[in-house]
Amino acid sequence: MTTAPAPIASGTAVLLVNLGTPQAPTPGAVRRYLAQFLSDPYVVQIPRLVWWPLLHGLVLPLRSARVARKYAGIWMEGGSPLAVHTQRLAARLQGLLPQVLVDHAMRYAEPALDARLRALAGAGVERLLVLPLYPQYSSTTTGTVAALVERERGPMQARVVEDYATDPGWVDAVAASIRAHWAAHGRGQRLLFSFHGLPQRLVDGGDPYAAQCQASVAAIARALGLDPSGYAMSYQSRFGRERWLGPATDATVRALAAEGVRELDVVCPGFATDCLETLEEIAIENAQLFREAGGSRLRYIPCLNDAPDHAAALAAIVRRELAAWDRAG
Known part of the structure; x- marks a missing residue:
């Protein structure tokens, strides 16, 4: 060390x-x-x-x-x-x-x-x-x-x-990364914000995490000028059998495909840097789930990393x- x-x-x-x-x-x-x-x-x-x-x-x-x-x-x-x-x-x-x-x-x-x-x-x-x-x-x-x-x-x-x-500089950086991804790779029919999950009992006990995730989504969506119909929010990485925050990301990508969404963009603004939960769980596992449910392509938008x-x-x-x-x- x-x-x-x-x-x-x-x-x-x-x-x-x-x-x-x-x-x-x-x-x-x-x-x-x-x-x-x-x-x-x-x-x-x-x-x-x-x-x-x-x-x-x-x-x-x-x-x-x-x-x-x-x-x-x-x-x-x-x-x-x-x-x-x-x-x-x-x-x-x-x-x-x-x-x-x-x-x-x-x-x-x-x-x-x-x-x-x-x-x-x-x-x-x-x-x-x-x-x-x-x-x-x-x-x-x-x-x-x-x-x-x-x-x-x-x-x-x-x-x-x-x-x-909801820091303005951070919100602007996330929004700019999404716009840059759309400019380079095209824009999907829907944008999904996926956050790491948390047991529901912790939120029921006063943990502010879910409310802050919702506030982040609202701020980023405003910065992008998104209509509520253009995006969704979900929670990933459940562990154990107890009730976790929902809706679950894996269920959400399947549901969106079933609704007719063929191209889906996913961003994970709860993660500062890419990791197993973004690069493997979202970009690989959930992309496969989306295709299996009838979707054509799930595009993962990378974390801010060292931008x-x-x-x-x-x-x-x-x-x-x-x-x-x-x-x-």
């Missing part, structure tokens, strides 16, 4: 945090990653005495090899797409924010968030702005990042950006947050 570089004289650092990814597309690496991810009580809120036997006796043995094959199908020369794009995004952001140190970490796997926090503190960082790469807040994503930052920040002052679900507009939007958020911090003293 690399050591954090010495910060610039400002003593302020910005830490981008993404979910995490296996270190290799192999069953062993995937098993280690899933074990850490699915052991987080913020992610799976089942009593440990009940969950751990299921996790280690059933879930990990059954899922690791299958998921590893999926990762192998999307792996890039430099590693997992999520890791590659996150690193590139951090580098681009550093170029826009020369007055502070910009670093990146993963909540699960490497570079580990707890280790990066200790390294930054050891390098003399006094103020740390943490920017989780989750536009919409959930206790299962930004919430668990914030909890770990609070535990491991040491002597540093730390602030966590809770969400940027200049994305970095510029995040840089504006950082500047705004740091200015507010300065005003607060």
Whole structure:
């Protein structure tokens, strides 16, 4: 693991945090990653005495090899797409924010968030702005990042950006990426916004994630000038048997095909960078489901990744947050 570089004289650092990814597309690496991810009580809120036997006796043995094959199908020369794009995004952001140190970490796997926090503190960082790469807040994503930052920040002052679900710069960047995709590849009959799913009980208990996803869709649709009949919204990546947010993406793509939609565009604005859930689940699995249901072509619109507009939007958020911090003293 690399050591954090010495910060610039400002003593302020910005830490981008993404979910995490296996270190290799192999069953062993995937098993280690899933074990850490699915052991987080913020992610799976089942009593440990009940969950751990299921996790280690059933879930990990059954899922690791299958998921590893999926990762192998999307792996890039430099590693997992999520890791590659996150690193590139951090580098681009550093170029826009020369007055502070910009670093990146993963909540699960490497570079580990707890280790990066200790390294930054050891390098003399006094103020740390943490920017989780989750536009919409959930206790299962930004919430668990914030909890770990609070535990491991040491002597540093730390602030966590809770969400940027309707940030104008980010909305404009997503809308511009959709327009660019349409200009290059043609426009489908419908645009589907697909977000990662969440158990319904969490939303019923007060998690603002679903409301923020809906707000993001509304803002992006306005920026694109879309009529409500021109787009739909769904949730993907269900896990387990309990009720999750709906409608489900796989059911939605089938239903749209049955309605006569032959060309469908799908965008995933809940993901900052492409990953297994976008490149495999949407662009491969759901594209096949769409064709099997009678559709002709599902076109996946990539995440913002390290696009200049994305970095510029995040840089504006950082500047705004740091200015507010300065005003607060």
